[in-house]
Amino acid sequence: MRSFTCTCGNQLFFDNSICMRCKRDVGWCPCCRAIVDVTTTDDGGFACACCRTLLVKCENYARHNVCNRFVASRKNEGSQSETSQGMFCDCCRFNRIVPDLKVPGNKEKWYRLEAVKRRTIYGLDRVGLPYGTQADGVVPSLIFDFKGDIIPDRRYRQMGPFQKVYTGHDNGVITINIQEADDVEREKLRVNMHEAQRSLLGHFRHEFGHYIWDVLVKGKREADCIALFGDHNNPSYDIALAAYYKDGPKADWLMTYVSAYASSHPWEDFAETFAVYLDMQSSLDTAAHGKLIQPVNPADLDAMVEAYKNLGIALNEMNRTIGLLDFLPEVFADPIHEKLRFIHQLAGISSPNFKTS
Ligand SMILES: [Zn+2]
Ligand SMILES: [Zn+2]
Numbered sequence: 001m002r003s004f005t006c007t008c009g010n011q012l013f014f015d016n017s018i019c020m021r022c023k024r025d026v027g028w029c030p031c032c033r034a035i036v037d038v039t040t041t042d043d044g045g046f047a048c049a050c051c052r053t054l055l056v057k058c059e060n061y062a063r064h065n066v067c068n069r070f071v072a073s074r075k076n077e078g079s080q081s082e083t084s085q086g087m088f089c090d091c092c093r094f095n096r097i098v099p100d101l102k103v104p105g106n107k108e109k110w111y112r113l114e115a116v117k118r119r120t121i122y123g124l125d126r127v128g129l130p131y132g133t134q135a136d137g138v139v140p141s142l143i144f145d146f147k148g149d150i151i152p153d154r155r156y157r158q159m160g161p162f163q164k165v166y167t168g169h170d171n172g173v174i175t176i177n178i179q180e181a182d183d184v185e186r187e188k189l190r191v192n193m194h195e196a197q198r199s200l201l202g203h204f205r206h207e208f209g210h211y212i213w214d215v216l217v218k219g220k221r222e223a224d225c226i227a228l229f230g231d232h233n234n235p236s237y238d239i240a241l242a243a244y245y246k247d248g249p250k251a252d253w254l255m256t257y258v259s260a261y262a263s264s265h266p267w268e269d270f271a272e273t274f275a276v277y278l279d280m281q282s283s284l285d286t287a288a289h290g291k292l293i294q295p296v297n298p299a300d301l302d303a304m305v306e307a308y309k310n311l312g313i314a315l316n317e318m319n320r321t322i323g324l325l326d327f328l329p330e331v332f333a334d335p336i337h338e339k340l341r342f343i344h345q346l347a348g349i350s351s352p353n354f355k356t357s
């Protein structure tokens with residue numbers, strides 16, 4: 001991720017919705033594909049200070065302040081009037097269920113969920129991975145359900161069973177248990193599950209891995225995928241996951257998988273490796289923009305893996321220096337390198353014709 005610059009000269013960051021120096025509204029301009037400051041127009045709308053496109057705030061920005069994206073106004077095409085009502089940005093338009101805002105704390109959780117969703121989608125755009133709805137020509141349609149566990153409230157004798165929400169993906173629908181946006185709860189789960197890292201961003205990248213499998217691998221490149229990740233039909237997903245939770249990960253998982261959980265089933269291996277691929281692409285982009293490393297060609301997988309390993313060694317030592325968890329816990333053994341290559345070949349950026357923005 002790069003940083004951006006306000007007209008006043010202040011540095012702006014990807015999550016900003018206001019410039020801390022000049023107090024102007026800032027946000028994502030879909031035309032500039034950047035965080036920009038905006039000027040207010042006579043009729044209460046906005047114009048990008050950079051490209052002058054007329055903009056309105058995404059409804060989730062205007063009404064709830066959980067988004068920082070603008071949408072191109074219909075007035076750019078000559079329409080006389082409009083409101084931002086019902087106009088959602090390219091990240092919010094996939095939401096089907098959002099957290100119940102009557103519940104204290106849910107607004108803050110939703111804010112964090114949207115922030116990492118935007119960051120994940122920025123990463124997909126950067127490397128040319130597809131997402132969208134059937135109307136966009138993408139199958140299956142991407143849908144987000146952000147849900148909390150249903151806990152009957154005994155004070156009001158409310159009846160009904162406890163309903164647990166599982167974070168996961170099913171035929172285009174990505175469900176996130178909003179408790180994952182609670183740092184205490186997530187860290188408890190990380191320790192209980194013996195995970196090296198557990199982050200909200202990691203969940204989004206993992207679940208998008210399942211989604212991309214359905215879009216680009218299912219019925220298209222399954223044989224190639226089986227050769228690297230194993231046969232997802234045998235054993236079945238349910239049997240494999242039950243065995244994983246009963247017996248634990250495969251003994252030699254470190255030499256073949258990016259995480260213990262990846263050894264549970266080929267679909268989980270694909271999703272875990274996909275998340276690492278996006279981590280790698282994003283980390284090298286950020287490191288190059290921060291002048292920590294020389295820019296690495298994002299279309300050259302071998303150069304990327306080499307640079308990421310070296311960056312990881314340096315940043316792991318940095319993190320250990322101040323007592324944080326390792327930045328890069330994965331070990332890139334040869335089988336993992338080849339799995340990353342398969343995912344890289346699915347991304348548009350591996351094509352010589354792909355244009356980065
Ligand atoms: Zn400013
Ligand atoms: Zn613009």
Ligand SMILES: [Zn+2]
Nearest residue numbers: 058067089092
């Ligand atoms: Zn939005």
Ligand SMILES: [Zn+2]
Nearest residue numbers: 206210268271
């Ligand atoms: Zn999964």
